[in-house]
Amino acid sequence: MRGAASLAGSAMFVAPLLALLAIWAIVVPLFEVNPRVFPSIGAVGGAALDSIRDGTLIAHIGASLLRVGLGTLIGIATAVPLGVAMGVSPTVAAFLTPLFRFFSVLAGIAWIPIATLWFGYGFGAIVFVIFNAVFFVVTYNTLLGVQTIPHTLRNAAWSLGAGRWAMLTEVLLPGALPNIVTGIRTGLGFAWRGLIAAEMIATNVGLGYMLFVARDFYRTEVIVFGMIVIGVLWLLIDRLILVRIERATIERWGMVRRA
Amino acid sequence: MKTLSLRNLGKTYFDPYAGAHVTAVHDVSLDVQQGEFVSVVGPSGCGKTTILNMIAGFIPHSKGEILLDGTPVNGPGPERGVVFQSFALFPWKTVLDNVGFGPKMRGVPKAERDRIARDYLALAGLSHAANRYPNELSGGMQQRVGVVRALANEPAVLLMDEPFAAVDAQTRMTLQEELTRIWQDRKPTVLFITHDVGEAVFLANRVVVLSKGRILDEVAVDLPRPRVWDQLVDDDEFKRLSAQVLQMVRAA
Ligand SMILES: Nc1ncnc2c1ncn2[C@@H]1O[C@H](COP(=O)(O)OP(=O)(O)OP(=O)(O)O)[C@@H](O)[C@H]1O
Ligand SMILES: [Mg+2]
Numbered sequence: 460m461r462g463a464a465s466l467a468g469s470a471m472f473v474a475p476l477l478a479l480l481a482i483w484a485i486v487v488p489l490f491e492v493n494p495r496v497f498p499s500i501g502a503v504g505g506a507a508l509d510s511i512r513d514g515t516l517i518a519h520i521g522a523s524l525l526r527v528g529l530g531t532l533i534g535i536a537t538a539v540p541l542g543v544a545m546g547v548s549p550t551v552a553a554f555l556t557p558l559f560r561f562f563s564v565l566a567g568i569a570w571i572p573i574a575t576l577w578f579g580y581g582f583g584a585i586v587f588v589i590f591n592a593v594f595f596v597v598t599y600n601t602l603l604g605v606q607t608i609p610h611t612l613r614n615a616a617w618s619l620g621a622g623r624w625a626m627l628t629e630v631l632l633p634g635a636l637p638n639i640v641t642g643i644r645t646g647l648g649f650a651w652r653g654l655i656a657a658e659m660i661a662t663n664v665g666l667g668y669m670l671f672v673a674r675d676f677y678r679t680e681v682i683v684f685g686m687i688v689i690g691v692l693w694l695l696i697d698r699l700i701l702v703r704i705e706r707a708t709i710e711r712w713g714m715v716r717r718a
Numbered sequence: 719m720k721t722l723s724l725r726n727l728g729k730t731y732f733d734p735y736a737g738a739h740v741t742a743v744h745d746v747s748l749d750v751q752q753g754e755f756v757s758v759v760g761p762s763g764c765g766k767t768t769i770l771n772m773i774a775g776f777i778p779h780s781k782g783e784i785l786l787d788g789t790p791v792n793g794p795g796p797e798r799g800v801v802f803q804s805f806a807l808f809p810w811k812t813v814l815d816n817v818g819f820g821p822k823m824r825g826v827p828k829a830e831r832d833r834i835a836r837d838y839l840a841l842a843g844l845s846h847a848a849n850r851y852p853n854e855l856s857g858g859m860q861q862r863v864g865v866v867r868a869l870a871n872e873p874a875v876l877l878m879d880e881p882f883a884a885v886d887a888q889t890r891m892t893l894q895e896e897l898t899r900i901w902q903d904r905k906p907t908v909l910f911i912t913h914d915v916g917e918a919v920f921l922a923n924r925v926v927v928l929s930k931g932r933i934l935d936e937v938a939v940d941l942p943r944p945r946v947w948d949q950l951v952d953d954d955e956f957k958r959l960s961a962q963v964l965q966m967v968r969a970a
Contacts, residue, residue: 614776615806619871620796620823629819633810712809713853 498680530589542601567592567653592649600642604635757918760928799873820871858889929970
């Protein structure tokens, strides 16, 4: 029953992508589009096979995922405690909220120039941009999450004997989780875009670099293939990791409506 | 002998919008004996919730004393269990873990607190729901969990603020009957707040009538137990007591 439902869900998800592929397969040969403007499906498939065979694809993906993973982990590990600490004090929260809202909007790409000045061109600058994209958004959302926990829940925990530590681990963190997850999803979205942009400027390996170099040689088939990889990887991260976390926790607890 | 004593208790709020002080509770003195079930009734705004929140330690009191067994209370504590009108169950914990929360805070090991929680869930007829999450339960079931969660911590006094106001009338009557049954079984000390006169009389040994932040009067209720609505609706003594309390509340 569940299997059938999730199969139907996957079909609904894949169908529009297949339609796009079909249009591509028809339109490019029909109008004899110049491959320097847009590649055929066959050429992109060829580029895909080449990059898989010579191992460059896996190197680019590995480099990009490592940067995203590291920056995101540092971002979450610092943002969640800070957001909770801010959330428990109304004064601190009121003072810092406008600041974090401001930086949430700036998160990611806008920091690339200054990050390269601070860390030089390379790993450090890129990880910083990702960390930054995740950090402000997750902090702000964690803060919001802690603030929206009904006060009666804190009172209930308190009158059942919870101390400060138990309040944090048993009430504030799980209570803020819906917002934390939203923050991570938004932040990772920023981070992913920031990653591609930063890799175009500040490195010599990674998916963004792959696009950037291909452009110099008019290799549209490599560019389009890279774009597809970037999109597919994002969807996989979102659906296989983030959506699953949501299902197992906040949806189960009835804290968000099932989409 | 655990008793709850309120001595000349008072509460004055500062209302920042009106820029004025509002005295919600003027001067309340009340003793609740161990194992007693006391209902507090009064019209809306007479200070019932304020009194309960002060006893629970959620808000500070402005004057007087709150003593538990002779010791002044300060802030919330597990010896004063609270049942909330809005249930206040933890959505991220199963029913079993909600009920076992108090024992967990006391450091009771997992196996032992699960046993305690199952024992109390059985008392409320909820054994089958142990592994469900609160959002999967009806309002009536959620409040049963709310009641046994407070009881499982074995508080010296159980504080209840209109706990059955958010469920439908039929469920409310069932919950009231169950509460009297549980009370007979475990004999907790209960301070029960309501604006429903019938509910106050049905449940209590003693009904205290509150008016504008002061105790107006009180009525002893000696109706036999177990109490069930089918018998009490036509019971002359129940009707007489209810009418008496209602008259006081309306005069309040
Ligand atoms: N935080 C507050 N600040 C200012 N005034 C308050 C506050 N809380 C309650 N009051 C006032 O104190 C009075 C008593 O309120 P309380 O909530 O104790 O009444 P109640 O008897 O519980 O009423 P109800 O039956 O409607 O629940 C009311 O006049 C109310 O407006
Ligand atoms: Mg009230």
